[in-house]
Amino acid sequence: MSTMNGATSPDNHGKGFAQVAPPNSTGIKIIVVGAGFAGLACAIESKRKGHEVVILEKFKELKALGDIISFGNNAGRVFERWGLHDKFWAVCSHVETLMIHNSQGELLLEQPNPDPLFGAYAYNGHRGELHTMLFDYAQSLGIDIRLGQDVTEYWETDNEAGVIANSEKIAADVVVGADGVRSRARTLVLGYEDKPKSSGYAVYRSWFDCAEQGVDKDPMTSFICQGKDLFYGWIGKDVHFLAHSSSGGKKLSNVITHKDDADIAESWSFPGKMEDCLKIVEGWDPRCAALLSKAPSLVDWKLVYRDPMPTWISKGARLALIGDAAHPFLPTSQQGASQAVEDGVTLAVVLQLAGKENVHLAVREWEKIRYQRVRRAQLIGESVRDMWHKAKPEDRGNAVALPRPEWLLGHDAEKHAYEVYDATTKEIQEKGYELPTLPPVVPVAGA
Ligand SMILES: Cc1cc2nc3c(=O)[nH]c(=O)nc-3n(C[C@H](O)[C@H](O)[C@H](O)COP(=O)(O)OP(=O)(O)OC[C@H]3O[C@@H](n4cnc5c(N)ncnc54)[C@H](O)[C@@H]3O)c2cc1C
Numbered sequence: 098m099s100t101m102n103g104a105t106s107p108d109n110h111g112k113g114f115a116q117v118a119p120p121n122s123t124g125i126k127i128i129v130v131g132a133g134f135a136g137l138a139c140a141i142e143s144k145r146k147g148h149e150v151v152i153l154e155k156f157k158e159l160k161a162l163g164d165i166i167s168f169g170n171n172a173g174r175v176f177e178r179w180g181l182h183d184k185f186w187a188v189c190s191h192v193e194t195l196m197i198h199n200s201q202g203e204l205l206l207e208q209p210n211p212d213p214l215f216g217a218y219a220y221n222g223h224r225g226e227l228h229t230m231l232f233d234y235a236q237s238l239g240i241d242i243r244l245g246q247d248v249t250e251y252w253e254t255d256n257e258a259g260v261i262a263n264s265e266k267i268a269a270d271v272v273v274g275a276d277g278v279r280s281r282a283r284t285l286v287l288g289y290e291d292k293p294k295s296s297g298y299a300v301y302r303s304w305f306d307c308a309e310q311g312v313d314k315d316p317m318t319s320f321i322c323q324g325k326d327l328f329y330g331w332i333g334k335d336v337h338f339l340a341h342s343s344s345g346g347k348k349l350s351n352v353i354t355h356k357d358d359a360d361i362a363e364s365w366s367f368p369g370k371m372e373d374c375l376k377i378v379e380g381w382d383p384r385c386a387a388l389l390s391k392a393p394s395l396v397d398w399k400l401v402y403r404d405p406m407p408t409w410i411s412k413g414a415r416l417a418l419i420g421d422a423a424h425p426f427l428p429t430s431q432q433g434a435s436q437a438v439e440d441g442v443t444l445a446v447v448l449q450l451a452g453k454e455n456v457h458l459a460v461r462e463w464e465k466i467r468y469q470r471v472r473r474a475q476l477i478g479e480s481v482r483d484m485w486h487k488a489k490p491e492d493r494g495n496a497v498a499l500p501r502p503e504w505l506l507g508h509d510a511e512k513h514a515y516e517v518y519d520a521t522t523k524e525i526q527e528k529g530y531e532l533p534t535l536p537p538v539v540p541v542a543g544a
Pocket of ligand 1: 130131132133134135136153154155156162163164165166167224246247248249275276277278280281365419420421422428433434437
């Protein structure tokens, strides 16, 4: 396992590049816009690869926002390589099985949750807590993170790219737009403003302390506070509800996805009404209403949909969109944050291999390496939602199981980028750069 002090490792496939290179050794300057998981991951791996990186982030101070977030084993592999396993593991939930019921409370599947899987751990925990740990780690590496920087404009020339943040012009070799689902960088790449549309679904979310809300005392809800982490799901027509306890059954996360065509912007802080939430589970297993009603407050998160962007990179290939800015995910994929991490890691590797004179080539290679894989991961979100929302009364076992394919969770983004770099370069040099194409839709596989 490498560390920030490590030297050349065989994992770089004999390319002679250090997997952890000396600071600023490539001469490549990168501006990363946004300090979410995408931006932090890109900056951390860029630092490891010897690039000079600055993060410009709009928020003025770091706050532990959000509720539950999932990192699959594919992202877990990256965190472990960075030496973060012990810290992350200590605050994450550890469930042995996922118990999936129908709306009447009949158990349809007890799905084992092996961890580690495909040689790496998964991390499911509080977004704010994990985000703070990653942010602190980036700072501990000496990454220049500037808060209170509102990036309003992006530009590029043949030789450089840059932004205007708080009226100041800043230049670099590459700009990475990691500015989230309501990205401004996206407008530069697309050449027009991309309007989100309603996906037809919304999610009520909550996260709270079980003892404070009396979950452990109520006979209808105490089943979820058994001194260990538990994961219960209920599925019905156009609805699924996931209740997940963590910290040894002391905290509870409720996430219920339901039909909603309201035309409002997506927000992680828009409050929801409990009476509306409870209407969704009228006539369901009474444990659902009992668990949901314990929440002291709710977030009403509208799931918006965007058509896949035709490209994630600017014409001059000095600006790349990563994470939610390029490809927002449905929560049922459980891959939004993981693919954001993979994006950042892959970009840092190809920039290292291409070198300062070939930044535009690296950015194009990055898109080529990432585009189809991300789309396949995105489609899992839609398939799982449809599998649960349209389940037939007789569906059991694999027919309702969360898919855990090896191509997705066994992937090592850093290793893969080193492996495919030469072939991808050759293809672009021989055929010229072509816009990526969407992969064929493959039906979702069971556990
Ligand atoms: C407040 C918040 C709470 C969330 N809670 C959850 C959750 O509970 N569960 C879950 O699964 N996912 C949650 N998410 C989404 C999740 O973090 C992302 O889907 C995923 O991690 C991909 O991250 P990202 O870095 O691409 O985007 P984001 O996490 O959205 O990060 C984008 C960053 O860019 C910054 N930014 C935006 N515009 C500008 C600008 N013009 N200039 C400078 N900086 C800018 C934002 O402040 C933000 O820090 C949340 C996101 C946010 C912002």
